Amino acid sequence: MAEFWVNMGPQHPMTHGLWNMRVKISGETITDAEPEIGYLHRGYEKIMEVREFQKNVVLTDRLCYVSSVTWSHAYALACEKMMGLEVPPRGQWIRVISLEIQRLASHLMWLAAYGPDLGLLTALLWALRERELFLDLLQLLTGARMNQNFPRVGGVRNDLPPDFDKYCAKIIKHFRGKLDEYKRLMHDSKIFRMRTQGVGRISAADAIDWGVTGPNLRACGVDVDLRRLEPYETYDEVDFEPQVWKGGDGGDSYARFICRFNEMRESCDIIEQAVKKIPAGPYRAKAPRRAEGEGFARTEDSRGEALFYVIGDGDDRPYRVKIRSPVYCTMAATPLMLRGNKMADVVSILGSVDVCVGEMDK
Amino acid sequence: MGAEEDLAKAVRERFPSAFNELGVVRPRVVKGVIDRKDLVEICFYLKEELGFAHLSCISAVDWKDHFESVYHLYNYKTGMTLQLNAWIPTDDPKIASVVSLWNAANYHEREAWDLMGVVYEGHPKLERILLPKDFRYHPLRKDFPQETERQYITRRKLKTGGR
Numbered sequence: 389m390a391e392f393w394v395n396m397g398p399q400h401p402m403t404h405g406l407w408n409m410r411v412k413i414s415g416e417t418i419t420d421a422e423p424e425i426g427y428l429h430r431g432y433e434k435i436m437e438v439r440e441f442q443k444n445v446v447l448t449d450r451l452c453y454v455s456s457v458t459w460s461h462a463y464a465l466a467c468e469k470m471m472g473l474e475v476p477p478r479g480q481w482i483r484v485i486s487l488e489i490q491r492l493a494s495h496l497m498w499l500a501a502y503g504p505d506l507g508l509l510t511a512l513l514w515a516l517r518e519r520e521l522f523l524d525l526l527q528l529l530t531g532a533r534m535n536q537n538f539p540r541v542g543g544v545r546n547d548l549p550p551d552f553d554k555y556c557a558k559i560i561k562h563f564r565g566k567l568d569e570y571k572r573l574m575h576d577s578k579i580f581r582m583r584t585q586g587v588g589r590i591s592a593a594d595a596i597d598w599g600v601t602g603p604n605l606r607a608c609g610v611d612v613d614l615r616r617l618e619p620y621e622t623y624d625e626v627d628f629e630p631q632v633w634k635g636g637d638g639g640d641s642y643a644r645f646i647c648r649f650n651e652m653r654e655s656c657d658i659i660e661q662a663v664k665k666i667p668a669g670p671y672r673a674k675a676p677r678r679a680e681g682e683g684f685a686r687t688e689d690s691r692g693e694a695l696f697y698v699i700g701d702g703d704d705r706p707y708r709v710k711i712r713s714p715v716y717c718t719m720a721a722t723p724l725m726l727r728g729n730k731m732a733d734v735v736s737i738l739g740s741v742d743v744c745v746g747e748m749d750k
Numbered sequence: 751m752g753a754e755e756d757l758a759k760a761v762r763e764r765f766p767s768a769f770n771e772l773g774v775v776r777p778r779v780v781k782g783v784i785d786r787k788d789l790v791e792i793c794f795y796l797k798e799e800l801g802f803a804h805l806s807c808i809s810a811v812d813w814k815d816h817f818e819s820v821y822h823l824y825n826y827k828t829g830m831t832l833q834l835n836a837w838i839p840t841d842d843p844k845i846a847s848v849v850s851l852w853n854a855a856n857y858h859e860r861e862a863w864d865l866m867g868v869v870y871e872g873h874p875k876l877e878r879i880l881l882p883k884d885f886r887y888h889p890l891r892k893d894f895p896q897e898t899e900r901q902y903i904t905r906r907k908l909k910t911g912g913r
Contacts (some may be wrong), residue, residue: 408779425880426880426881426882427863429880429881431889434889434894434896438896469776470827472913492830501818597803597804597852597854598854599852599853599854600803610826613824617826617829618778618829684822684833686806686831693804693806695807695822697820698805708811708890710807710811710820712807716857716861717854720853720854720856720857726766749880
């Protein structure tokens with residue numbers, strides 16, 4: 389049968405943004421694939437070179453609109469490593485809380501997008517309904533629903549609002565019940581499992597070789613969570629279990645789904661512990677205006693390993709900023725996941741990877 | 751700081767003359783500065799014998815008098831990061847590709863070539879990735895103009911037209 393290329397994108401309901409997946413099909417089977425990216429390239433690394441260290445937080449917020457806080461935090465952490473700055477304990481705890489709330493909101497956005505990819509519109513409505521609760525928490529903490537502009541080089545912008553722990557406890561209690569409801573909708577559905585199990589498989593060795601990180605790597609059974617392996621902020625003081633696929637034979641869409649889904653429970657645990665353990669004191673240290681040297685920081689973003697490499701030359705602006713986006717690296721490995729699968733599964737596989745075009749194209 | 755010193759020592763003993771600089775930066779991070787000719791040999795040793803299985807990032811830096819290609823390597827077993835800075839002369843911006851060792855280098859090197867214009871020799875497909883195919887410049891270089899003035903327009907400048 390003749391093989392030919394099909395463009396899935398740039399305008400396609402599955403892309404969740406602007407990019408193009410070219411797939412080569414023979415009948416219904418995919419024989420090759422090639423991502424085409426760069427439609428959303430905004431030249432972040434160049435723009436950041438002419439803005440001051442503190443002002444760049446506004447830009448890094450917009451790298452990914454569903455996980456602003458995690459990206460700004462990674463940038464702030466890299467700047468602190470370069471300046472040799474220590475964040476006060478309360479600031480670190482507030483960061484942990486805001487990061488985990490943001491991770492929950494981001495994973496819920498993924499769940500909301502993944503449902504319709506499989507033709508399950510209920511998941512969209514349910515997940516967005518609960519995401520609203522966490523956006524409310526973020527709004528209470530930072531004053532905004534999107535692009536919060538919350539982390540600062542040296543700490544965070546403001547302290548916790550009064551009674552924040554009570555709001556957190558109330559919302560998390562409510563959310564845990566909803567998670568069981570999701571489980572009945574997704575895990576227990578035979579159709580859902582038929583669409584995801586054994587589809588879009590990538591081996592652990594391939595995943596490491598291609599630089600796949602985060603939940604996508606843990607779904608292959610590799611126990612790598614930077615919050616555990618290389619604890620930043622106060623993650624070494626909270627008790628949580630990194631979600632790794634244990635069933636053997638992982639690396640498929642189902643394993644990725646399970647890892648992300650269970651991570652939401654873990655985030656709830658971390659928030660509950662953090663609001664209890666948070667000490668009193670200052671939440672922000674004064675950052676120097678000018679800095680020289682270099683520093684890098686790697687954090688566990690919602691989608692994998694985020695790395696910022698910042699160089700200062702003694703001016704009040706960075707000399708060079710390099711952003712390592714997890715989605716950019718995962719995108720290089722998607723042809724491996726797609727090859728051999730059916731055309732109808734492209735959408736479900738790419739949905740399970742959790743693509744965010746803003747951070748991919750920088 | 752025991753494990754970091756051990757790692758630095760092992761690498762220095764294996765390549766006594768390759769490193770211009772090698773030291774511990776902070777806990778779990780070792781940094782080494784090398785010349786571009788030793789890159790593939792050192793990377794091969796790091797991956798195959800010391801277990802640096804994860805190539806996290808490749809960044810190209812324009813230092814005006816030379817380029818640098820910076821590799822962040824990560825060892826999943828020991829949790830150690832090794833940062834390799836490879837020097838590249840400005841008049842001949844070429845360096846060997848490490849795609850044969852880590853496939854993760856593929857997109858990183860393409861991006862570094864696209865934005866910084868460092869040629870990675872031996873790369874299977876060194877094409878534009880983020881910028882359009884007919885773009886003729888490498889914008890992250892320092893001689894590529896950046897509109898710095900526009901953000902700092904003061905009221906007075908607006909009124910007087912820049913005087």
